[in-house]
Each structure stands twice: as structure tokens, then as C-alpha cells.
Amino acid sequence: MANLAWKSFKGIPLYVTLIWIALFASLLHFLDKSVLSFLGILSSIVLIYFTNTSKAIKLAIGALVLIVIIPLVAGENRYYMEVASQVGIYVAMALGLNIVVGFAGLLDLGYVAFFAAGAYAYAIFSTSQANQFVAGNLFPLSGDWFWPFLIVGLIVAAIFGVLLGLPVLRVKGDYLAIVTLGFGEIIRIVFNNLDKPINITNGPQGITPIPAPELFGIKMGTPFYFYFIVLFVIAFIVLANIRFEHSRLGRAWIAIREDELAAQSMGISLLNTKLAAFATGASFAGVVGVIFAAKQTFIDPTSFTLMESIGILVMVILGGSGSIPGVILGAAFVTLLQVQLLKEFSNFLHSLQQSGIINLPNQLDPSKFQRLVFGIMLIFVALYRPNGLIPAKRKTNDLDGIKSSRFSSGKLGILSKLTQSSSTKQS
Amino acid sequence: MAILEAVGLTKRFGGLVANQDVSIKIEKGSITAVIGPNGAGKTTFFNMITGFYEPDEGEIMLGGKSIKGLRPDQIATRGITRTFQNIRLFKQMTALENVMVGTHSRLSAGLLGILFHTKRVREEEEKARVEAYQLLEYVGIEHIANEAAGSLPYGLQRRLEIARALATNPQIILLDEPAAGMNPRETVEMTDFIRLLKKELDLTIILIEHDMKLVMGLSEYIHVLDYGRKIAEGSPEQIRNNPNVIEAYLGKSASEVS
Numbered sequence A: 001m002a003n004l005a006w007k008s009f010k011g012i013p014l015y016v017t018l019i020w021i022a023l024f025a026s027l028l029h030f031l032d033k034s035v036l037s038f039l040g041i042l043s044s045i046v047l048i049y050f051t052n053t054s055k056a057i058k059l060a061i062g063a064l065v066l067i068v069i070i071p072l073v074a075g076e077n078r079y080y081m082e083v084a085s086q087v088g089i090y091v092a093m094a095l096g097l098n099i100v101v102g103f104a105g106l107l108d109l110g111y112v113a114f115f116a117a118g119a120y121a122y123a124i125f126s127t128s129q130a131n132q133f134v135a136g137n138l139f140p141l142s143g144d145w146f147w148p149f150l151i152v153g154l155i156v157a158a159i160f161g162v163l164l165g166l167p168v169l170r171v172k173g174d175y176l177a178i179v180t181l182g183f184g185e186i187i188r189i190v191f192n193n194l195d196k197p198i199n200i201t202n203g204p205q206g207i208t209p210i211p212a213p214e215l216f217g218i219k220m221g222t223p224f225y226f227y228f229i230v231l232f233v234i235a236f237i238v239l240a241n242i243r244f245e246h247s248r249l250g251r252a253w254i255a256i257r258e259d260e261l262a263a264q265s266m267g268i269s270l271l272n273t274k275l276a277a278f279a280t281g282a283s284f285a286g287v288v289g290v291i292f293a294a295k296q297t298f299i300d301p302t303s304f305t306l307m308e309s310i311g312i313l314v315m316v317i318l319g320g321s322g323s324i325p326g327v328i329l330g331a332a333f334v335t336l337l338q339v340q341l342l343k344e345f346s347n348f349l350h351s352l353q354q355s356g357i358i359n360l361p362n363q364l365d366p367s368k369f370q371r372l373v374f375g376i377m378l379i380f381v382a383l384y385r386p387n388g389l390i391p392a393k394r395k396t397n398d399l400d401g402i403k404s405s406r407f408s409s410g411k412l413g414i415l416s417k418l419t420q421s422s423s424t425k426q427s
Numbered sequence B: 001m002a003i004l005e006a007v008g009l010t011k012r013f014g015g016l017v018a019n020q021d022v023s024i025k026i027e028k029g030s031i032t033a034v035i036g037p038n039g040a041g042k043t044t045f046f047n048m049i050t051g052f053y054e055p056d057e058g059e060i061m062l063g064g065k066s067i068k069g070l071r072p073d074q075i076a077t078r079g080i081t082r083t084f085q086n087i088r089l090f091k092q093m094t095a096l097e098n099v100m101v102g103t104h105s106r107l108s109a110g111l112l113g114i115l116f117h118t119k120r121v122r123e124e125e126e127k128a129r130v131e132a133y134q135l136l137e138y139v140g141i142e143h144i145a146n147e148a149a150g151s152l153p154y155g156l157q158r159r160l161e162i163a164r165a166l167a168t169n170p171q172i173i174l175l176d177e178p179a180a181g182m183n184p185r186e187t188v189e190m191t192d193f194i195r196l197l198k199k200e201l202d203l204t205i206i207l208i209e210h211d212m213k214l215v216m217g218l219s220e221y222i223h224v225l226d227y228g229r230k231i232a233e234g235s236p237e238q239i240r241n242n243p244n245v246i247e248a249y250l251g252k253s254a255s256e257v258s
Helices: A003-008 A014-030 A035-050 A055-074 A078-103 A112-126 A128-132 A143-168 A174-193 A223-245 A248-258 A260-265 A270-296 A306-319 A324-354 A366-384 A399-403 A413-420 B042-049 B072-077 B095-102 B111-116 B119-139 B154-166 B184-201 B212-218 B236-240 B243-250 B252-257
Strands: B002-013 B016-027 B031-035 B057-062 B080-082 B172-176 B204-208 B221-226 B229-234
Touching (some): A078 A270, A078 A306, A112 A270, A248 B095, A248 B111, A260 B072, A306 A324, A399 B119, A413 B154, B002 B042, B002 B204, B016 B031, B229 B236
Parallel strands (some): B031 B204, B031 B221
Antiparallel strands (some): B002 B057
């Protein structure tokens, strides 16, 4: 992609976006089985992001598409809602990892451990599993407990983050990647073996049936409800990401990523700041873990392998490390590729095969090429967009706003010493 | 009154003794230079003062209290800040944000405060922004406030690094080769600017520099290191005529000639 063309790109006109949304929404409404039009409506979110209009309008259209249009035209279809909520789960996780990898620059290959912590926290206590080690036959809990457990999952994962971070964050760079990888695997193996001497996780058999969330007596077990739950959680995580990015803590994270020595000599404590990044990223994964457990109704340690961690890392890097819109796009893209595009393509080839047009050996089934496609994609991103699909950029501050601030009347910080002598400024 | 006092500092790296028994007293409100040939241990000395290296022997006192063994960030919050020999800015952040990072330890926003965007946090942020902008104005680079620090020309990066150091509200600022890579005109500007820092902001300044014109013109007191030992100290005039110093810089025969 030519850089010049990119720079002169002002944004997509508003009417194009609106037509796109209307077109694919009605297509999906009339052609119920059209996967393409479903992807079309999902990708309208990207279009909205690049539309040339004010932030408030973009936000309004985006919310309209996500909250009204998609449930309206695709809500009937279990499969679409399932895909959409799965995309959402990965978007939320990638945004959590973005804090650790994107902002603080800590390469974490064991991120899925925190996801597992959240998932197991809900799974163990919402099923009869907890009776194995808690006296008094209090369990299983009802689906109403799902909501408080979102917070419990968050806290449990954050504690895991701190406990893991304390030993791990003494090393940095490649070593950190290796150590986190090791710890991620340890957590999975511990969960796999914690069925004796006391049965806590039920080992490789996994835990089931995990109850679906319930609110005012309504059972929310279908993908339609999960779609909204995930959407709500993403909204929270995006808001948190934005606020952190431009705060004292976010600046400290980025400062550490850019230059640890300089950050320290600015008074930033490395360990505390890195721990905060680890705990924050982990807590988001914990919340998502609770949702995941409730959605699957069954979890076992095989859901939390190293490949999951790497998959989420790929989303962050592909989309643009440290860039919130980039990470959302990267996560959505990779998840869709995983769960839908390759499968669709493979189904398409199979149908051709059945009608005798081509002869496809089983080994060449596209759905088996996921890793290959990942690899090729990453190579192309590394070569042509090394900072990701939507690179991170820092917010430009409104200088006029600063000058007119009520604090501007006097000199602040060390410069307050200037006011004592009305000396002139430097040459 | 000595604001900073290093007593008998020794630092070894394996068999190499980078600093041996170095004692230096810094007067409050003075400009002191630490000079010496390449590899004399000047930056090692700075690294010990700022907590990046822990001395093997010796003691460092700031205002009468020991700061030996403290972490660099703890020392920074106690009022000693520094710039680096090879500029170390946060390249992807804007110039303004770089300076705002310097205010870090004086801000108090925590995880929850930031998450809920409380009034106190918003006010604190606004104040930090204003302060950072004023500092950019003070060093004369407010026009590039919104540019990425990594994309700035060299001279502006040096100024930005000083602005960032000032944002920590220091008592002492350590400048590691502030005029490195500058042309004569820029060096004169930098000299004037350092003098201004001392006068207007009541700072104590310690600097490492190779440009002898700058050192002799600017500093009130000079310490000379060679092979990790302190070989001389005194006023610029005394140092200029000290045979040990001439020998260290030019070799033995040169000192005999003079």
C-alpha cells in the first residue's frame, strides 16, 4: 500500500457507510443463510471507524449497528450470534493483553492462565464441584450468581496476576516471554492435576454443567443473550483502556516500554508499574473467563493451551500493538478467520467436490491450514505494516485548551520559583 | 553547605575497578563539573549517585541522609534527576507527554481513580498538562509540544530531555555531556541556559563534559577522574594548571614541557 495514498486518505464519506450498513442489513434480513452479508454487517464497524464525520456520530452509528441492527437481523440465527459473541470474547481478551504487551511492552506468553483462573473460579463454585472441598453442601449456585462472579473472576485473576508477576517480572524481554510461557503451562498442568488429593478442578474430566446466567428469572443461556453480555463487558474494557492510556499510569507503562532506565530516573517504580499492568490485563481476562465458562457450560484444561495465548498475541500484534481500534480489528479478523472464513471456504470446496467438479484430497482441506494462514499473514504484516493494521498513535493535546486553563495563570512545579524574581525568560 | 556528599565510593565490575575511593562534596546552588579522559569512570559515578549502580563501598548522603541502596525511582523522588549521555527520550510519546511523565511521582491517581475518572484525577491531569507546557515554554520548544519526541532534531531533543528532568521538581540535576554533538553556537546557548537554570530555578548542577571551553567557562568547581580515581579538584584556574590533570589528558612528557 502506497504511503502517499494513505496520507491523503481523509476518511470514507458518511453516505457510503450508511448505504453499506443498509445494504448488508437488508441482505442478511432476506437471505438468512448468507455468511457474506453477515461479515458485511460486522465489517461495517471498521467502515464506521474510518468514516469522515464527528466522533459522536460515529459512536452513535456504531452503537446502533451493534445494539439494534445486528440483533434484529441476525438475532434469530443461533450460529451468527454464536460467532459474534465469540468474536467479542476474543476482542475483550486481546484488549486486556494489549495493556500488558501493547502499553507496558511486557511480552506475556502465558496470558491464557488468567483467563483460566476466571473460568475456573465461576465453574468450580457454580457447580457441585465446590462441595468436594467446602463443607455444608452449599453448591451448586444458581445462575443469578453469574453477575457477582464477574467481579469475583476479575479479582481472582488480578490476584493471580500479582502472584505470577512478582517472580516473573524480575526478568525482561525474551526471558520474560519464556518465563511467562512456562508459568502459563504450569497453571494449566496444575488445573489438570488438581483432582487429587483434594478434588478441586476435577482434573482432565473438566467441570460441567456450568449454569447459564440468570436475571429476574430469565435464563440467558442462548448466544443471543451472551452477545449482549459480551458487548457490555467490551464497552467497559474499551472505556478502561482509553482512560488508562492517557493517564498517569498509562504514561508510566508506555515510558517503561520505551526506555526503562529513563522511566526510573523520572521516579517511576518499575516493579509496581509492571505489576499494575499485569494485574489489570489479567483482571480483564478473568472477567472474560467467567463469561466463557458460562457460555460453554463445560470447561477442561484443554481450553487453556499455549496456542490460545499465542493466538491472542497474534491478534494484538496483527491489529497494532498499543492501538485500541487496531487490537479490536485484529481480534475480530483473526477470530472470524478461525471460526468462519476457513470453514466456509472448506465447505465450499467440499460442495464442489461432491458435485464432482474438483477432486480435493483430505490433506488439502483449507480448515487445516489455519496455522499456515496465520504465519503468512504475520509475515506480510511484519513486512508491510510493521506497526499493525491500525498503528497506535498518541493523542495530540489541545494546546489552546492548555493555555486557557485556569491553572495557567501561575507557574507550576519547579517554575514556581520563577515568580519570586520577575526575571526574563531565556534567550 | 554540602547538599550532596559522596564518601569513598568504590565500584568494581569483576576485575575492573571503575571507581575507587572517590569522594566528592557538592555545594548547594553550585555548578560542578566532573571531567576526565574516556573511561575514567565519570558515568559510573553518575550511575551510583542516581541509584542505577549500588556502590561496593562508600556512602552517599543527600542533605545529610544516606541514599545509598535506594532504587533509582526513589532517588528521583528525593530530588536528584539526570539526563543521559545518549539522549533517552520516550520516542513514541509526544514532547508534552514526555514532560508529563516527569511529573509522575508528584501525581497520585491510582487504578480506581483513573477508571472512574474522578474529579480529583481530572484536575490533577489538567495541572500536569499545564505544568508540562510551561516547562516546554521555559526551554523554548513549546511549538513542538504535540510532535513525537523521536522525530525531533537533535538539539531540541536535548532541550526536551532537560525539560523532562525539570518536571520531577529536582534539587540537583546531573547532566551527562549536555553539549555532546552540538556546534559551537549551540554549545554557547547551552552554556547560557545551564547558567540560567542555576540562577532562576535555584538548582544545583553537576555535569560531565568533554568540551573544555564549556567546562572552564561554566563550572565553579571541577573534579577530575582518571582510571577510576580522583586525581584533582579545584577551581577552573587550579585545574588548568594542575600537572596531574595535564598528564592524564596529554601524557607525561606534555606535563614536563609545561
